[in-house]
Amino acid sequence: xxxxxxxxxxxxxxxxxxxxxxxxxxxxxxxxxxxxxxxxxxxxxxxxxxxxxxxxxxxxxxxxxxxxxxxxxxxxxxxxxxxxxxxxxxxxxxxxxxxxxxxxxxxxxxxxxxxxxxxxxxxxxxxxxxxxxxxxxxxxxxxxxxxxxxxxxxxxxxxxxxxxxxxxxxxxxxxxxxxxxxxx
Amino acid sequence: xxxxxxxxxxxxxxxxxxxxxxxxxxxxxxxxxxxxxxxxxxxxxxxxxxxxxxxxxxxxxxxxxxxxxxxxxxxxxxxxxxxxxxxxxxxxxxxxxxxxxxxxxxxxxxxxxxxxxxxxxxxxxxxxxxxxxxxxxxxxxxxxxxxxxxxxxxxxxxxxxxxxxxxxxxxxxxxxxxxxxxxx
Numbered sequence: 001x002x003x004x005x006x007x008x009x010x011x012x013x014x015x016x017x018x019x020x021x022x023x024x025x026x027x028x029x030x031x032x033x034x035x036x037x038x039x040x041x042x043x044x045x046x047x048x049x050x051x052x053x054x055x056x057x058x059x060x061x062x063x064x065x066x067x068x069x070x071x072x073x074x075x076x077x078x079x080x081x082x083x084x085x086x087x088x089x090x091x092x093x094x095x096x097x098x099x100x101x102x103x104x105x106x107x108x109x110x111x112x113x114x115x116x117x118x119x120x121x122x123x124x125x126x127x128x129x130x131x132x133x134x135x136x137x138x139x140x141x142x143x144x145x146x147x148x149x150x151x152x153x154x155x156x157x158x159x160x161x162x163x164x165x166x167x168x169x170x171x172x173x174x175x176x177x178x179x180x181x182x183x184x
Numbered sequence: 185x186x187x188x189x190x191x192x193x194x195x196x197x198x199x200x201x202x203x204x205x206x207x208x209x210x211x212x213x214x215x216x217x218x219x220x221x222x223x224x225x226x227x228x229x230x231x232x233x234x235x236x237x238x239x240x241x242x243x244x245x246x247x248x249x250x251x252x253x254x255x256x257x258x259x260x261x262x263x264x265x266x267x268x269x270x271x272x273x274x275x276x277x278x279x280x281x282x283x284x285x286x287x288x289x290x291x292x293x294x295x296x297x298x299x300x301x302x303x304x305x306x307x308x309x310x311x312x313x314x315x316x317x318x319x320x321x322x323x324x325x326x327x328x329x330x331x332x333x334x335x336x337x338x339x340x341x342x343x344x345x346x347x348x349x350x351x352x353x354x355x356x357x358x359x360x361x362x363x364x365x366x367x368x
Contacts, residue, residue: 086310086311087307087310087311087352087353088307088308088311091308091311091312115348116348116352119303119307119348120307120308120311123271123272123303123304123307123308124272124275124304124307124308126270126271127270127271127272127275127304128275136331144344144347144348144350145347145350146343146344146346146347147320147343147346147347147350147356148343152343152344152347156340156344157344157347157348159330159331159332159336160328160330160336160340160341160344160345161344161348162330162331163328163329163330163331163336163341164299164300164303164328164341164345166328166329166331168271168300169271172331
């Protein structure tokens with residue numbers, strides 16, 4: 001049984017300035033929408049993960065508009081929403097137990113951001129024993145300042161994060177390749 | 185109370201060909217030794233994490249010579265050894281419970297590899313509520329093949345992994361900066 005985990009696809013992650021100076025993969029949200037609709041049409045399990053930051057300045061703090069889900073991936077009635085306040089969707093939540101209770105052994109992960117919450121949740125899902133497929137063009141990264149003070153572009157952060165997850169923690173697929181599997 | 189976590193500093197991680205084509209930071213093991221001796225001289229808690237791979241081909245499989253600790257960081261009698269078989273030192277082990285029982289709220293992490301077990305254990309330590317300091321020159325990375333098929337050098341893997349952990353999960357320090365703190 002395969003489940004979809006949508007990680008932190010919230011309005012606050014449009015606020016580029018808080019997280020860096022640029023974000024790659026502007027199509028991550030629309031690709032996530034397409035995959036969400038494919039899972040809905042199959043009646044497969046869906047879990048919406050929502051980051052509720054404990055930092056009052058964060059766009060993802062529950063007091064902020066940015067805490068809301070991005071419109072294209074708004075949960076429908078009956079679809080579970082799992083709230084978390086750290087990067088991993090498995091810490092401080094009952095996600096692992098819910099997946100195991102439903103005999104789910106395989107998860108498809110997408111959302112934001114590649115390098116923080118998506119990488120952390122992917123690593124932990126794999127280490128907890130789930131088979132993980134991560135969708136490369138339905139996740140996105142922000143640029144970072146390295147320990148040498150130099151800026152690292154968002155695309156480099158994205159690609160290195162995926163290279164580190166590939167094989168060791170997850171199978172990496174594009175949206176198109178996943179849809180081929182779902183529809184055939 | 186501050187503890188040292190030495191992650192997978194085992195002989196098998198000298199076998200570059202199994203993990204990639206090059207490794208950076210050849211001084212990671214000697215820096216780890218220096219920090220280990222500093223913790224020993226203070227009598228501060230030390231945990232040796234040992235990866236026992238379930239893959240019979242891995243240099244870290246318990247049947248292989250490579251499973252042994254690297255000589256310079258060999259555990260002394262009485263120093264706890266925590267064996268794991270996934271990337272995170274906190275999954276399938278009692279490490280979290282041991283740290284909490286000893287009222288340890290802060291961990292210094294070093295070891296191998298930056299992008300796999302060190303990153304995963306750092307992320308999870310932080311998300312479990314520990315204050316984490318990660319030692320940039322006492323950890324090392326291998327090169328990777330990206331999802332576009334292009335090779336990404338070990339130094340780029342190392343620097344991007346640290347940039348992703350910095351501030352969000354850990355304070356990044358050099359061996360020298362850590363020793364300054366320990367000795368003053």
